[in-house]
Amino acid sequence: MDSLYDISCFAAGLAGNIFALALFLSPVTTFKRILKAKSTERFDGLPYLLSLLNCLICLWYGLPWVADGRLLVATVNGTGAVFQLAYICLFIFYADSRKTRTVGGPVLVMNVQVFMRVFVFVLLILLLLIRREGRFADP
DSSP states (O other), X not given: OOOHHHHHHHHHHHHXXXXXXXXXXXXXXXXXXXXXXXXXXXXXXXXXXXXXXXXXXXXXXXXXXXXXXXXXXXXXXXXXXXXXXXXXXHHHHTXXXXXXXXXXXXXHHHXXXXXXXXXXXXXXXHHHHHHHHTTTSOO
């Protein structure tokens, strides 16, 4: 039987996932308006790009081979990344000006590059620390 602490931690994590999912779904009304008007009007796409970067980093943190017991973090942020990517694609597709379209794509690519750089940097540091501790040393 699980302890009260384990049950409480799981319940808090589940509640956090529900609230985070509601947060990721909050722009749906904005994007319904964009789809209906077939225009982004004066909406800014930067919050969706930054939210995508946040979701990708938190998703990576929650993966089982990075941190044990963080699967709820990975699932909600993976879902959030899918939503943010969909919002960004719709935003770029319905952008009013050529400038927004030509800037949106490269900024999205830059966003993914920043994530990959953070990922590679942390991975290299971890490998360096593991080798220093001698975990990969020959017996």
